[in-house]
Structure formats: C-alpha cells, structure tokens
Amino acid sequence: MTHPISGLPGSGQWHGPEDLRILQEKQLRQTVAWAARSPFYRDRLNLAALPTTTAELAGLPLTTKQDLRDNYPFGMLAVPKERLATYHESSGTAGRPTPSYYTAEDWTDLSERFARKWIGISGEDVLLVRTPYALLLTGHLAHAAGLLRGATVVPGDNRSLAMPYARVVRVMHDLGVTLTWSVPTECLIWAAAADAAGHRPGADFPALRALFVGGEPLTSARRRRISRLWGVPVIEEYGSTETGSLAGECPRGRMHLWADRALFEVYDPATGTVREEGEGQLVVTPLFRKAMPLLRYNLEDNVSVSYDDCACGWNLPTIQVLGRAAFGYRTGGATITQHGLEELVFSLPDFYRVMFWRARAEPALLRVEIEVPEEHRTAAEAELTASVRSAFGVDSEVTGLPPGSLIPHDALTNMPDVVKPRGLFGPDEDWGKALLYY
Structure with a gap:
C-alpha cells in the first residue's frame, strides 16, 4: 500500500x-x-x-x-x-x-x-x-x-x-x-x-x-x-x-x-x-x-x-x-582481484584468528601479509599459499605478521584528547595548537 x-x-x-x-x-x-x-x-x-x-x-x-x-x-x-x-x-x-x-x-x-x-x-x-x-x-x-x-x-x-x-x-x-x-x-x-x-x-x-x-x-x-x-x-x-x-x-x-x-x-x-x-x-x-x-x-x-x-x-x-569485484592486477598469467583473494583469506579456519591482511600483485609473484598469532603462523602461511596456487595458478609469498602489525594496538585502545582552538596559553603549554587543534 x-x-x-x-x-x-x-x-x-x-x-x-x-x-x-x-x-x-x-x-x-x-x-x-x-x-x-x-x-x-x-x-x-x-x-x-x-x-x-x-x-x-x-x-x-x-x-x-x-x-x-x-x-x-x-x-x-x-x-x-x-x-x-x-x-x-x-x-x-x-x-x-x-x-x-x-x-x-x-x-x-x-x-x-x-x-x-x-x-x-x-x-x-x-x-x-x-x-x-x-x-x-x-x-x-x-x-x-x-x-x-x-x-x-x-x-x-x-x-x-x-x-x-x-x-x-x-x-x-x-x-x-x-x-x-x-x-x-x-x-x-x-x-x-x-x-x-x-x-x-x-x-x-x-x-x-x-x-x-x-x-x-x-x-x-x-x-x-x-x-x-x-x-x-x-x-x-x-x-x-x-x-x-x-x-x-x-x-x-x-x-x-x-x-x-x-x-x-x-x-x-x-x-x-x-x-x-x-x-x-x-x-x-x-x-x-x-x-x-x-x-x-x-x-x-x-x-x-x-x-x-x-x-x-x-x-x-x-x-x-559485479563491478566492485572485477578490477584486478596481473600476476603471472592471472588477474588477481581483491574479491577473489579476500574469499581465500577469510576461508582460513576461524581459530587462526586472521582478520587483517594486505597484498601486492607483482608481475611474477603475489605477496600477501596476514596478521596471525605465532602458534598458527606456519599453518596459515602454508594453507593460504596453497589456496592461492589452486585458485589463481600463481606463485605467492605469504608472510604471517604478529597481531598489531597492520592494525596497531594503539589505534584500538587510544583515547586522544579532543581539544578546541584557543588563543591564550600558560608559560609551559604548547601553543602550537592555537588554531590548528588536531
């Protein structure tokens, strides 16, 4: 109606x-x-x-x-x-x-x-x-x-x-x-x-x-x-x-x-x-x-x-x-898309705790970095390398990084001051933020 x-x-x-x-x-x-x-x-x-x-x-x-x-x-x-x-x-x-x-x-x-x-x-x-x-x-x-x-x-x-x-x-x-x-x-x-x-x-x-x-x-x-x-x-x-x-x-x-x-x-x-x-x-x-x-x-x-x-x-x-998934870069004889690579990353077992990743598609090699705890690093690297080979038919270098490498811990926990512009400061205060207050 x-x-x-x-x-x-x-x-x-x-x-x-x-x-x-x-x-x-x-x-x-x-x-x-x-x-x-x-x-x-x-x-x-x-x-x-x-x-x-x-x-x-x-x-x-x-x-x-x-x-x-x-x-x-x-x-x-x-x-x-x-x-x-x-x-x-x-x-x-x-x-x-x-x-x-x-x-x-x-x-x-x-x-x-x-x-x-x-x-x-x-x-x-x-x-x-x-x-x-x-x-x-x-x-x-x-x-x-x-x-x-x-x-x-x-x-x-x-x-x-x-x-x-x-x-x-x-x-x-x-x-x-x-x-x-x-x-x-x-x-x-x-x-x-x-x-x-x-x-x-x-x-x-x-x-x-x-x-x-x-x-x-x-x-x-x-x-x-x-x-x-x-x-x-x-x-x-x-x-x-x-x-x-x-x-x-x-x-x-x-x-x-x-x-x-x-x-x-x-x-x-x-x-x-x-x-x-x-x-x-x-x-x-x-x-x-x-x-x-x-x-x-x-x-x-x-x-x-x-x-x-x-x-x-x-x-x-x-x-x-479809358009948001179609754009890609050439590596070897394949076109690497974010959509396709993301599907592989998030198909890793949940208990590996892989949530953040980045990749660089080079002419001969796909470089992938993932945040993963040390106890799962070797297994996660091996599984993702095999998945990339199976899905795209290209060589890859998968590197497991400690959590906090791609998303810094400080970015998750910091509570920065929110200040307002002012003109008058005391003798020991930083007056560099008098107008630009961020």
Whole structure:
C-alpha cells in the first residue's frame, strides 16, 4: 500500500514486474517534468515532446558522471535554491567528485528507502552510524532513516578524531547499541578493539541485533566471518551519494532493487543497447526526486539484474553488483582481484584468528601479509599459499605478521584528547595548537 504519511509507494502495492511497470510509468511523466526545469535537461530535452513512457525515455542519451561534474555546482538544479535542504558530493574514488542535492521532500524518499531493512528499525533501537558525515550522503542517510523509525541515533562518524575505536566499543557496550551502519572492515576492527578492551564480541554485547554494511566489496567468506564474530546477521545495502539507497537485502540473502522508487535499466557499453535484465552497467532514473532529477543516470557499476521470483515475496528485481569485484592486477598469467583473494583469506579456519591482511600483485609473484598469532603462523602461511596456487595458478609469498602489525594496538585502545582552538596559553603549554587543534 501507499505509505500513509509520505504518499510514496509502499510494499504490497505491486505483485510482479507488470505492476511495477504500471507504477513506474504513472510517475515517470512527473519525473520528466521536474527534470525539464533544470538547466542541464532544459537544453537536452525537447520541451514540446517530453517522454511519457519508458519506451520514449529510452530514446534519451544517458546522463553520465562527467555530466554532473561539468555542471558543478548547480547546473542540475530543478528547484529554487532556497528549497534545498542539503548539498553533498561523492567520495571521488572514480575521479573528480560529483555534486548532489536534495529537498526536504527528497529526504522523505531517501530515508524510507534506507529504512527498508528486513530486520526492521524501531523506537526500541539504538543505531550507531559509523560512516562519514562530511559531504557524503551515507552517514546522513542512516541518521535520517533511524530518526524516521524512532530509533536513538548515535552519530559515530568514522572520520572524526572525537570517535576513536576504543570509544566506539565503549559506546556499543554501555549504550546497548542494537544496530550499526558501517563499511564491513569496521566490524572487524571493532572486534579487535573489543578484545583489546577485555570484551568478547559475540558475548558481551547482548543488545546487538544486526550489522548494516555497505560501501565496499563484501565476499561471502568475510560476511560469514563477521557474522560469527558478533553472533548477528550482516545485512548489506547498495546505493550512492547521487541516488541514495538503490537496493537492500531480503531475509533470503538476495539484494533487491527498489524498483517502486526508481526505474532501472542495464546498459551494454560494447553495443550501446539497454534491456531490463542481464549483465551490464546499471542505469537509474529516480522517480521521486525534485531537487536534482536524473534521467537515465549511468552509475558505471557492472551488475547483473534478474526478475526471477524470490522466496522472500518482495516482488522486486534482484541485483548482483559485479563491478566492485572485477578490477584486478596481473600476476603471472592471472588477474588477481581483491574479491577473489579476500574469499581465500577469510576461508582460513576461524581459530587462526586472521582478520587483517594486505597484498601486492607483482608481475611474477603475489605477496600477501596476514596478521596471525605465532602458534598458527606456519599453518596459515602454508594453507593460504596453497589456496592461492589452486585458485589463481600463481606463485605467492605469504608472510604471517604478529597481531598489531597492520592494525596497531594503539589505534584500538587510544583515547586522544579532543581539544578546541584557543588563543591564550600558560608559560609551559604548547601553543602550537592555537588554531590548528588536531
């Protein structure tokens, strides 16, 4: 049914692909009209014959990341500037950051989409938000979704000097944090920090119900390891600063696209063709965005989309994100990917206690370093060397390092002072921090 407050589509309003198409096309005319108000689309669209169906929309050129960069900062703006609620920029991992902005109404849609977690967010929850807040959307998105559902939100920005890992663990333990939002690596570092503080991750945090993660590749082996460490489900999310949440994980472990709130296409760059499903680059048209409408925005993520039925009953297409795992380096005759190597590292037995690793792919040799206690070092080195040979067919040099080599113990236990700028100092004080206080 339609959401009773926002009026946006809600679960149960469709019963399959045909119902979704009807819902999408009903909103598409309004979406295109909003887009036509922006300088960028006003120049691109034929205002006398705006597309009103998905078939007509497919005749438009793709909107690219470069288009957003070229129209920085407000060339994509479709509302008066005084109606904006927030301005954001992407992380810039694929090049110069892209601008993005939202109205208060846009934020209702954003918050509802992120809050669509199968485990649920409620007023009984304490939600730790442990992703960046500055300019990126990710921290603000989880924060807003938590407030929307009545949760107590703990703003634990992972780029703030005021929130070291020792403090994260203290907050999780003492406040009875029930849900967290972070990149997957954070969950492993918290476990190490909890251990350093004398806590057992799977036993001394009884309030914890789930770990929400996104923003970096996550193999099934690492997901299982994190889940076993903490004793709770690890629930993945997919989205971007330019679009907000695009997909979430169902109880069956499959990622579903929010196709009631956005129109999705799969683009084949080799042929220039698009289709509803299959493999290619994900193209998105958000259907309820007013400040910065995007028509056929190419995220440039390689994906596989399917409309096959899922036992969860959500009646939404499923997506596998392939692009984040595909990039690799050549060693010998093989391409080494982080996804493939991570699967091998986290397939080592849990009792080896290997959580942190790094690798360098050289032309003739793959060098891997892992943190591992001395009593398991020889066995872990031998097993990982054999796994690399079996999986990639290349020679490797696996070196076991003492715990604390890759993630220093001080980083897990330090509680640095958080100081404020001041001008007056005593005779024995360091006045070098008078203005730059970090």
